[in-house]
Amino acid sequence: MTTLMMILGIVVFVIGLLFSIAWHELGHLSTAKLFGIRVPQYMVGFGPTIWSRKKGETEYGIKAIPLGGYIRMIGMFPPGPDGKLEARSTSPWRGMIEDARSAAFEELRPGDETRLFYTRKPWKRVIVMFAGPFMNLILAVAIFLGVLMTFGWNEQTTNVGRVSDCVISASENRTSCKKGDTPAPAKAAGLKAGDKIVAFNGERIDDWGTLQSRIRDTIGPATITVERDGAEKVLHATLIKNQVSKTDGDGGYVEGQYVDAGFLGFTPASGIVEQSFTESVDRMGEMMQNGVESLIALPSKIPDLWDAAFGDGERGQDSPMGVVGAARVGGEVFTLDIPPENQIAMMLFLVAGFNLSLFLFNMLPLLPLDGGHIAGALWESVRRKVARLFKRPDPGPFDVAKLMPVAYVVAGIFVCFTLLVLIADVVNPVTIS
Template sequence: MGSYFIGVFLFALGIAATIALHELGHLLAARSFGMRVRRYFIGFGPTLWSTKKGHTEYGVAALPLGGFCDIAGMTAQEPLTPEEAPHAMVNKPWWQRIIVLSGGVLMNMLLGFVILYFIAVSSGIPNPYADRTPTVGEVACTSDQIDAETIDDCTGIGPAGKAGIKVGDRLLAIDGHEMETFMDLRDYVFTRPGEDVEILVERGGQQHTFTVTVDPVKRMNPRGEMVDAGAVGLANAPVVDAVKTFGPLEAVPATAKFTGMTLEATVEGLIKFPSKIPGVVASIFGAERDMEGPMSVVGASRTGGELVERSLWPVFWMLLAQLNFFLALFNIIPLPPLDGGHIAVVLYEKMRDFFRRLRGKPAGAPVNYDKLMPLTMTMATILLTIGVIVIVADVVNPIRLFG
């Protein structure tokens, strides 16, 4: 139990470091272009501690829900002293403003990459070069499920075997739907007991289509209820070199490729994020928690504790890397008060002025952020509400990796 709490503390510390480095990315970029940084804080709300060095106040605030880097003149409506004006962000070239606003995102991307690189050269990462085409490892009979861990005995080769599918066949599609993982096959036939499905496979470099009649069986759903389901009697073959350790040089392109795969999965997760919120709300009142649903800093820290308790340090660090990628991509969503919202404003001003020049007009005035305040406050309220909901769910019905 002691190692669990150590893991919780370490992951929470990792989250704090992630936030601090994100804001440090903004600070370093601003300083490099001569912008004035007034405040660099971790957290929001009442100040717990602060100190001032040069023109910048550094501090920690009471609510650990993020952080901020207060750069003078982020908007044209912000009051400036005569001494600050030459160093104000709004008075700098547009491309410098974009770089500064992207500084936190770039820092998180770099940090995530560095973490994955060290995992790649030490314990190994999921091999980005491995062939993960779902491949048949076993052709078996089908039978009813007895309990959560037991399937009834049976004999024969099952419907897939009778149709002609063999061990080693690579599964490409089912009823015209591409199969990326073996779970796609299982999920598809689960809801089609007694129906015929067309399975496209690759064997010896050639493609073949087999008509398989899905067997009706009894299976346990995620809520523990025994329901009518479908099965075809196929099991997946393990992926060869699924996890691989790389040398210091070859780890660079391998980590870059795996980073790309992780970012793609993160984007898919962000797209699905709004649809997951109702399930999180339901879990507060006793519904089963979605293992792929969103987690707060509380839930992520608890997961970190579970991983350390079982000495799964590579997974611990990989989770922290994924957190950095999520924070980076989430922050470039083009809505205020996120970094992407500020970037969108700068790009809008640039495009607007370009078309004004084409018409022989001078550059327009900077965007009035006061007019954006209703949208900003609405988005901030939504994000805060979602954050509170997920934190409550992580307290009363947390995601548990190990039951």
């Protein structure tokens, strides 16, 4: 049964992956057609074609390897200086440029001269290239907001998970009490696991962040109103000063840093809490920030990935994952002993996270990514405006094809990184519990 659920989870994730890719390419396709650019192909996947059908002037299809997708537009790069495709050069770098230029003019038909990608104004090319990643962002936001507002988010609550027996300084790095330790104020006041704290010093409280702040700001007598067995009960405690972990302002703790603050002595329970629209937007902002930080930190994670793939290093929970690793996690989600709605929410979060990563990654200003073409179009716009400002001749379209040698180097780095992640995902995968 576990194996069957694992396979089902992988299949569900792959379906979500294929939809995400198709959704991305739909953004490129729809805007390209909107601006009159001819698109001969719209494909989901790479490699051999499994299924295709031609509708109008575009062939739509699915390929065997679900690791990406593409649309093929006529005239992605401008012709050479003579207005034609340049003759083949013996220089390998020049050859890369000419190969890219030649591919951009494949299937050129009479009448296509006015339907080439490079002939469109820079702002239109920016829209076409941005539309793909933007579709992933829309999908990620829709899923995140939908799940957060209808299902909720796992967070610390005002419910009491465990009551401390004694006062222990956070820097002591121990959990058991020793003889002579002062009893915890919560224990002395009669606080019990399962209690829900609804008020502190008479002020109603409904979230852990506010309660934590009130406790830390209080040293001395305090009243704690709890909900127990369906009735409210007021407890009296005397909070003391203790060394506690410093908070980061977002509900987490700063490792190795401590502050002196009021101490009650209990651990809050975690639970699924529905989020309001404002709270959901705030969560989305945090996810976006974490995504950007993770993208910037990718190079620094390569040594650990290498150790995890070819050595005996541990695979961190924040380690980069590829499609194989994410599919494996998707399979594990369906094997967890949790309610089905939790499994569905986790799977949706996984697909949404994948789409957010696609957006951020594709916005890097590097060829062959969408962000590289966007950067080229923006540079062309700036160059032409400067020429007009100084009454110089129009410099014409920016020849992105000249950057193809750099694009091949970037693509090579991406391929090597992808292979490293793939090996790590197979021999030392990230797991969930």
